[in-house]
Amino acid sequence: MSARLYARYPFLEAARQAVGELGVDIETLIAEGAPAVDRGRKRVERALMAGRVDAEDPDEWRDEDELLSYPIARILVSLLDSGAAIDKYAAAEAKTAVERLQEDFAAGDDGLRSTTTARLDRETILDELGLSGTIRPAADHASREPAWFRVELGAYLRLAGDGDRWRLVDREVADGEVRIEREELFSLLGTAIRRRIADGLPFEGLTEGEGIVEPLESDLGELRRLLSERTAVGRIDFVNRALFPPCIENLLQKAEDGIELEAFESFTLMAFLTGIGMEPDEIVDFCAESSLDPEGIRYQTEYLTDDRGTQYPPPSCETLSAYGICHNEDDHWKTASHPLAYYQSRLEDREEELVDWRADTNAE
Ligand code: SF4
Known part of the structure; x- marks a missing residue:
């Protein structure tokens, strides 16, 4: 070999x-x-x-x-x-x-x-x-x-x-x-x-600031920053596309135009849709007319929630901006620092009666 x-x-x-x-x-x-x-x-x-x-x-x-x-x-x-x-x-x-x-x-x-x-x-x-x-x-x-x-x-x-x-x-x-x-x-x-x-993860016996770990502090800090993007948003369980932030709407639109999403883009989209309470099968239906394939959707969404039900969130606005996904349309950063927080604030502020996409679909 x-x-x-x-x-x-x-x-x-x-x-x-x-x-x-x-x-x-x-x-x-x-x-x-x-x-x-x-x-x-x-x-x-x-x-x-x-x-x-x-x-x-x-x-x-x-x-x-x-x-x-x-x-x-x-x-x-x-x-x-x-x-x-x-x-x-x-x-x-x-x-x-x-x-x-x-x-x-x-x-x-x-x-x-x-x-x-x-x-x-x-x-x-x-x-x-x-x-x-x-x-x-x-x-x-x-x-x-x-x-x-x-x-x-x-x-x-x-x-x-x-x-x-x-x-x-x-x-x-x-x-x-x-x-x-x-x-x-x-x-x-x-x-x-x-x-x-x-198998064998996590390794035992690694101590913060000591031995092998000490020189890794800055790498760890960077990774923790990505992980800490878990937002303080409460549980959301409502699906309405009209409230999606532009970053997510743009990704969805791109996939619906038949364009293959980059790995980071599809991860962001899947994490957002999971974050607003959608199940893998619902996401498959929601993205049926797009370049995303059902198998890939199921694979990606399977690991977005851990055994304790903790949701793995989409990246923050700052990270999405660094990756060129966020264009800060309408100055969103003033409203929220995270796509889920933005969605939640729009949900709370809505004046007109909106219907959950899932209720609409089930009624058909
Ligand atoms: S500011 Fe945040 S929520 Fe708004 S488009 Fe950018 S990444 Fe999305």
Whole structure:
């Protein structure tokens, strides 16, 4: 396996060994402020803000920095002391890994597998995740990736989601195996990778201001600032598009014009819609006529609320401005510093009777 491959899949056991073989000490890297530390912070930042971890400019970092940034990101996310942040981080790592697997498997389909050692094949990832023998192609297709797979019932129940599409009664089950489509295989792999990444987090024994943590204070401060954008807005449970702030309306409009949203843009939109009380299925319906696909919506919204029901908010006006999403139309910053606060104040100030979009839809 190559350094490039470990950089693309840093959660592999072989990648962990490769970090050891590099002979570098993570503590020293952190103390010296090596590039991997910067990349590690960006990794967490992108996970929290965009739900993915790949570098915005893939040529910016050396493979070694990419690989080493993974253990540093795990330290940083542990120090954030937030279960929701860990869930979101693990989901973002898994999402990026699955997209890379999709590329790699497709390249394998085209007979390109032998031309590079940076690609991962199906057998290797199944083996890595302890799933070889429990997931197998439904038929022998020689060198091509099969369209169907069979999954042992136990593994299926552990990895399948809660949605209706995974209901066992609607599945073909034979000899203790469940038949799934190729695309569903990626979904199961995503769950297994996410759990692998979340396993062992948060790290124990890290103390603020001491040892390895001390040189990370400014990176942590930056990440905490992003997290503290949890607003003081009370629970909102009312959906009316006429009250949306322009930043959100613009994103919605862009998606409805059929334009693909950037990761950060779709995260902002999903976090806002979740923040005003919408369930994933409602968001799917609400965005039916847009470039957003139902699967992506469900994936993104799943990690916006933690087990305790704490909502992961959209970024603040300041961050949206820094990312070029907010144009401060009508001088909104004077009214609120956060899209949810702005929406809530419009909700409270409204004079005319407005109907919740959900009541309207259910009445049709
Ligand atoms: S000021 Fe805030 S609420 Fe208004 S458009 Fe900008 S980001 Fe949205």
